[in-house]
Amino acid sequence: MTNTGIRVLMVEDDEVIREATGIGLARLGYQVQGVGDGLEALELLRQLQAEDPVDAVLLDVMLPTMNGTQVCQQLRGFSSVPVIMLSARGEGIDMVTGLDAGADDYLAKPFDLQVLDARLRAVLRRSQRSAQPPAPKASEPAHAPGLSIDPHRLVVSLEGRQIHLTPTEMRILLMLDREPGMVVSRTEILTEVWGYSWDADHRVIDVHMQRLRRKVGAERIETVRGFGYRLAGGSS
The missing domain is CATH 3.40.50.2300 (Response regulator)
Structure with missing residues (x-):
């Protein structure tokens, strides 16, 4: 650029x-x-x-x-x-x-x-x-209770109700949803979502994770102390 x-x-x-x-x-x-x-x-x-x-x-x-x-x-x-x-x-x-x-x-x-x-x-x-986010696993919108992520339309629903995510929150969630249950390190998140991994305050990630948890449910995003984060169970 x-x-x-x-x-x-x-x-x-x-x-x-x-x-x-x-x-x-x-x-x-x-x-x-x-x-x-x-x-x-x-x-x-x-x-x-x-x-x-x-x-x-x-x-x-x-x-x-x-x-x-x-x-x-x-x-x-x-x-x-x-x-x-x-x-x-x-x-x-x-x-x-x-x-x-x-x-x-x-x-x-x-x-x-x-x-x-x-x-x-x-x-x-x-x-x-932001208009062309990295493609995660294929997923169709679900109307059943739970977390639903449509990566093509960039729509996230919780228990059938659409929730608003910022572009940064959306990219984090899509990244976690690629391999639900797998731990994603803070460095990986910084590199892919923020575009850098140097001179970085990892509290930036923590704040966004707190906001994301409030929106999708705290139990759905787990902190693996000393390693990073993982999406528990994935989306519908």
């Missing part, structure tokens, strides 16, 4: 960080637009969504008028654009609230520009693949 023509909106209230990061990304071929206010960013994203959507958003947690978590929550109401949350504090609570709000990844400041580039490339690859 070449960075040329990739449009990134950076939402950061620190003008020095915003400009320095923008210059660095521009040298790597990105087209970067910056804003320093949460509400302004949300209004701009609504406008761009209707006219010419950006390819990715870098979203700081601490922002005036509306914080990054609030921006991300509202953004997810009308857009699935890849979002990387940024936080100067690097605290676990920032990561959890950011991912719960719908962010795709999280990066603590200060960060290396090359790491940011790699993370952007990874979320953009995932976004491009």
Whole structure:
């Protein structure tokens, strides 16, 4: 993937960080637009969504008028654009609230520009693949009680009722459903779903797994301590 023509909106209230990061990304071929206010960013994203959507958003947690978590929550109401949350504090609570709000990844400041580039490339690859996810085992939608996964229509039902999954949650579930009962390591999940296995905080996976368990049933996704996760019993 070449960075040329990739449009990134950076939402950061620190003008020095915003400009320095923008210059660095521009040298790597990105087209970067910056804003320093949460509400302004949300209004701009609504406008761009209707006219010419950006390819990715870098979203700081601490922002005036509306914080990054609030921006991300509202953004997810009308857009699935890849979002990387940024936080100067690097605290676990920032990561959890950011991912719960719908962010795709999280990066603590200060960060290396090359790491940011790699993370952007990874979320953009995932976004491009979302329309054509890796094919798991063949499965037909089931109306009987239980978990049903239709990999062709990307529809998941629980006890006959369709449930909404984010693209990241869907990719994780499809990956686990390929071989139900087999353990999938965190590294394998990072490599396939996030697109990288280096410089990674595995808590990103844990947060997504918690969200996925709440939606499909905690008993259906087992943690194998020290190894990874497995789907208990698979889908109907």
